[in-house]
Amino acid sequence: MENLRNKYIEAIATADDEDALEGVRLAALGKKGEVSLKMRELGQMSPEERQLAGPLLNDLWKIWYLTTD
Numbered sequence: 001m002e003n004l005r006n007k008y009i010e011a012i013a014t015a016d017d018e019d020a021l022e023g024v025r026l027a028a029l030g031k032k033g034e035v036s037l038k039m040r041e042l043g044q045m046s047p048e049e050r051q052l053a054g055p056l057l058n059d060l061w062k063i064w065y066l067t068t069d
Contacts, residue, residue, distance in 0.1 A: 001056040004034060008060065012067050021068065028064065035060045 008028050015021040028035045039057050042050050 001038075001053060001060075004038070005056070005060055005063065008035075009063060009067070012064070025064065025068075029061065 011024045015024055027033055035057060042054055
């Protein structure tokens with residue numbers, strides 16, 4: 001999850017314009033985005049895995065909205 005976080009933080013930071021930023025958003029948070037797919041997988045995880053992964057995935061959502069406002 002940390003790699004995913006770093007990947008999207010870097011992608012946001014290097015986006016040249018609004019179109020590039022929108023592409024990053026869709027790749028991460030779109031219907032078939034990496035973060036969205038991981039969120040769907042939470043239901044299949046054990047409670048212990050979910051306790052670790054859930055907050056990390058929520059942080060990825062928060063990072064997006066905090067860095068793009």
